[in-house]
Amino acid sequence: MTTMFDISRLLATGVPTWPGDTPFSYEVSWTKEQSGSVNVGKLTMSIHTGTHIDAPFHFDNEGRKVMELDLELYIGPARVIEISGKSSIGAEELKAFELDGITRLLIRTNSWTNPNEFPTEITYLRDDAGPYLAEKGIRLIGVDVPSVDPLDSKVLAAHHTLHANDIHILEGIDLAKIAPGDYELIALPLPLVEADGSPVRAILRPLT
Ligand SMILES: Nc1ccccc1C(=O)C[C@H](N)C(=O)O
Ligand SMILES: [Zn+2]
Ligand SMILES: [Zn+2]
Incomplete structure (x- = not known):
């Protein structure tokens, strides 16, 4: 029997969204009665709502878009560590x-304390995290908060230094129920050709 832990945040009306960004909406835009055969849904959302990956184009006009990212990084062994109660991590x-x-x-910071509201303060990564993680060979970092930078940051030092060190960014995972340890991660982006990121369904499977 395989156990699997869903570490994705639910996407539904009212889900916390970056202040000022597009609210999440799902509606049946064409009902079964109207179409004569099927309900057809329509989705509107910011790419940075809930559990998602950032492509470098999100913070760099010349940066790679989703389809140019290496899919291999979004599947495979991952270590979950817990660093609670810090304002930042370096x-x-x-x-x-x-x-x-x-x-x-994947870093469990526990700093998004009320998942029903967009946080006002989160544990962020300092700019010496990127070089240090790269030295260790890390290629993907996942956090349980909406950003790797402080929420009011405009320079996005962590985003840029992670990218400069070829470390891919996964944000908004839900690690509240996940014990530190080693797992298999699956968090595949959608094939959004022009996009600056993508929602993902992120799961962890224990390594046996
Ligand atoms: N949606 C936004 C709207 C305005 C300003 C920032 C954001 C972000 O999403 C930044 C965040 N660090 C992110 O990568 O998800
Ligand atoms: Zn993002
Ligand atoms: Zn980001």
């Missing part, structure tokens, strides 16, 4: 963990 906090040989690192 090389100093990360040094406490064994990360050699890890490609995908």
Whole structure:
């Protein structure tokens, strides 16, 4: 029997959205009665709502878009670590963990305390995290908050330094029920050709 943990946030009307960004909406735009055969849904949302990946084009006009990212990074072994109660995380906090040989690192910060509201403060990554993680061989970082940077950041130092170190970004995962350890991660982006990111269905399977 395989166990699997869904670490995706639910997408429904009223789901917390980046302040000022497009609200989430799903509607049946063409009912079964109207079409004569099927209900047809219509989706409107920001790409950065809920559990999603960022493509570098999100913060760099010349950056790669979703289809140019390496799919392999979104499937495979991942280590979950827990670093709670910190306003930020950098090389100093990360040094406490064994990360050699890890490609995908998911950090449980527990800092998005009320999942029904967009947070006002989150644990963010300092700009020495990127170089440190790259030195360890990490290629994907996942966080349980809507951003790897402070919410009011305009320069997005963490986004840029992670990208400069070829580390892909997964945001808004729900790790509230996930014990630190090693898992298989699956968090595939949609084939959105022009997009700056993509919602993902993220799951973890224990490694047996
Ligand atoms: N949706 C936004 C609207 C305005 C300003 C920032 C955002 C973001 O999404 C930034 C966040 N760091 C992100 O990558 O998801
Ligand atoms: Zn994003
Ligand atoms: Zn981001």
